[in-house]
Amino acid sequence: MIRSRCLRPQQSFNSIEYCIDDSKISFLLSPSLLNSRRCSSTEHPRPLCPALITFPSNVTLNQILAEKEFTALISGHSTLPVENKDDIQQQQNKAHFEYQDKTLDGNVQFTSIASVQDLVLFTDNNIELKFHESKGVQLKPTIIDAYSESLIHRIPSENGYRPKTSPYLVYPNESLDLLFDTLDGKLNYLTKYLQSHFGERHEFTTYEIQKQPPSEGKQWNEWETGIYRMHGDSDGTVNIALASDWGAGTLEAALVASAMMNGLDLTTQQQQATPDLPHYTIHLGDIYYVGLPAEVEHCCLGIKPDWAERGVRWPIGQNGSLTIPGNHELYSRGFGYWDYFLPAVGLFNSNDLTQPTQSQKTSYWVLENDQWRIIGLDTGYDSFSLLTIDNFAIKLPHELMDWLKTVVGLSPQMTDKRGLIFFSHHQIISAWNEKPNTDFPEQIASLLPEGRTVLWLWGHEHRLSFYEKQSMATSIESGQSLTFYGRCVGNSGFPTLAKELPIKSRETKLLFYDDRLYNFHDNQVLPNIPLGFNGYATMKFIRPNKPDDTSLHISYKTLNLNRDGQLTYENPNILVNEEWSVDSNGNVILIKLEPMNKELTQVTHTDGNQDELTVNQSSCCTLL
Structure with a gap:
């Protein structure tokens, strides 16, 4: 199917998307894709990029217009001039609001307006803008049924399988086919879930060092402790490719895997x-x-399923590959993950990537060098719930907590001053108000010195988003909080449908997010369903020249659309580049955050202060 870039649902360039909740009002201002060249125009003091601006819920119309960030953006939001009516002609040089053709008092609160769709904003450069309420894509049952019916004709089935002789057989699946195919999609998912979910979970495995009594002088191997030393180039450079929510077995997942490996052919x-x-x-x-053995085989190990022409292969790095589980692996109680995926990953000899020299033993680990420690946490195991789909009050298993204390050496009194990077599947905050998972962040906070700043990357939500440095209060009796930079990188498997505006962006200090969309314009059934791009992150660890110098570069990338309207792993889009360092107390320092793509949505939060509004500027880094 042919893809092309598209707008958000209901988006037009004479209308501002808005969202109201109890604490704030959000406005999304999006420049035209057709006029994207204006993003670099010298006429504008800053790039004309998509911008989400939030105000307190009691903001007045005057306060909105007093916000320079808002007025600067609306001047470039549209190119549609208003008619030269007499009453408007007098107001051409002064922005104002009208409601049902009457100018509104600037002291009126925005939330007091009964019918926002009748509200009109006239800008100081003679542009008329209306407002529309934010809504996500809603897939009605009739649409799903129609798409499934189209699949029957495009990809015929025989006795519940896709015939190998079908001229339409293409594997990996398109992501939409995976989502809507009643044979290999949601119906199959529910059936497999019910068949595999009930019973005891797979044993939670531990390292050999945890199974034996303490022994002074004993030398342990890396795979016996779970603490692995990074190995890279002779100059100390170590490159890591990172993905989350990747194991979908889709065309998009296969392309992401190739992009992670700089174009390597992974069909063999x-x-x-x-x-x-x-x-x-x-x-x-x-x-x-649901993480069944068969799904691990054809979504991660490249084994051909009986209903398609080939599987998808998880890429292996020069020296190894490590994983942590999500909630989907535990829907089938973890047997596919522990018995099929873990034996296929771990430490590798670069001369032979066909099988690991030491397979990964457990679902948690540390990968470290002289400046940094990456700690992979298993939040999937406790997400299992026998009676509900998921358990959201996730706790780290006591075996993992004991390992963090006794083997890794985390404690409020720890003397190790290396920077800490935590990886987990589940998020610790969500601007989209996904279910909170507050228990395991509190557990980690209890193991850290008060105020120790860490970097935390997670998936679970199928999007790319960036959060300001912040401290999360906990219910720990000691009053300890968790101070962190947060990044969601869950966009690797298949695209997510366009969502409504992030309703918790203000509370969670959302900074940037990727909201670029495309659709399948040759799709007769779903021609206007906007989908997000898939991607991954790369990490480059380097030896710093001085202790506080940059020692880590992170780039966040997505697949690209070529001229033929097809996704490609070639020339991936770089959305954001970051530089990180570690100070003398072990705090993670964000030296530079550089947006590389002008279509990345930037978030600005404003606060009312003595009848004036001020922008919460980032104090965490240098924004270029």
């Missing part, structure tokens, strides 16, 4: 590493739909 088994491969690959969990 990897044999010997080449210098252009990352040293390690890491997956933050979720193998769809």
Whole structure:
């Protein structure tokens, strides 16, 4: 199917998308894709990029217009001039609001307006803008049924399988086919879930060092402790490719895997590493739909399922690959993950990538160098719930907590001053108000010195989003809080449908997010369903010249659309580049955050203060 870029649902360039809740009002201002060249125009003091601006819920119309960030953006939001009516002609040089053709008092609160769709904003450059309420894509049962019916004709089935002789057989699946195919999609998912969910979970495995009594002088191997030393180039450089929610077995997942490996053909088994491969690959969990052994085989191990022409292969780095589980692996109680995926990943010899020299033993680990420690946490195991789909009050298993204390050495009194990066499948905050998972962040906070700043990357939500540095209060009796930078990188598997505006962006200090969309314009059934782009992150660890110098570069990338309207792993879009360092107390420092793509949505939060509004500027880093 042919893809092309598209707008958000209901979006037009004479209308502002808005969202109201108890604490704030959000406005999304999006420049025209057709006029994207204006993003670099010298006429504007800053790039004309998509912008989400939030105000307190009691903001007045005058306060909105007093916000320079808002007025600067609306001047470039549309190119549609208003008619030269007499009453408007007098107001051409002064922005104001009208309601049902009457100018409103500027002291009126925005939330007091009964019918916002009748509200009109006239800008100081003679532009008329209306408002429309934010809504996500709603897939009605009739649409789903129609799409499933179209699949029957496009991809015929025989006795419940896709015939190998079908001229339409293309594997991996398009993501929409996976989502809507009643044979290999949601209906199959529910059936497999019910068949595999009930019973005891797989045993929670631990390291050998945890199974034996303490022994002074005993030398442990890395795979016996779970603490792995990073190995890279001779100059100390270590490259890591990172994905989350990747195991969907889709065309998009296969392309992301190739992009992670700089274009490597993964249709066949990897044999010997080449210098252009990352040293390690890491997956933050979720193998769809329920993590069954067969799904692990054809979504991660490249084994051909009986209903398609080939499987999808998880890429292996020069020196290894590590994983943590998500909630989907536990829908089938974890047997596919522990018995099929873990034996296929771990430490590798670069001369032979066909099988690990030491397979991954458990669902948690540390990967470290002299400046940094990456700690992979298993939040999937406790997400299992026998009576509900998921358990949201997730706790880290006591075996994992004991390992963090006794083997890794985390404690409020710890003397190790290396920077800490935590990986988990589940999020610790969500601007989209996904279910909170507050228990395991509190557990980690209890193991850290008060105020220690860490970097935390997670998946679970199928999007890319960036959060300001912040402190999360906990219910721990000691009053300890968790101070962190947050990044959601769950956009690797298949695209998510366009969502409504993030309703908790203000509370969670959302900074940027990727809301670029495309649709299938040759799709007769779903021609106007906007989908997000898939991507991954790369991490480059380097030796710093001085203790506080940059020692980590992170880039966030997505697939690209070529001229033929097809997704490609070639020339991936770089959305954001970051530079990180560690101070003398072990705090993670964000030196630079550089948006590289002008279509990345930037979020600005404003506060009322003595009848004046001020922008919460980022104090965490240098924004370029």
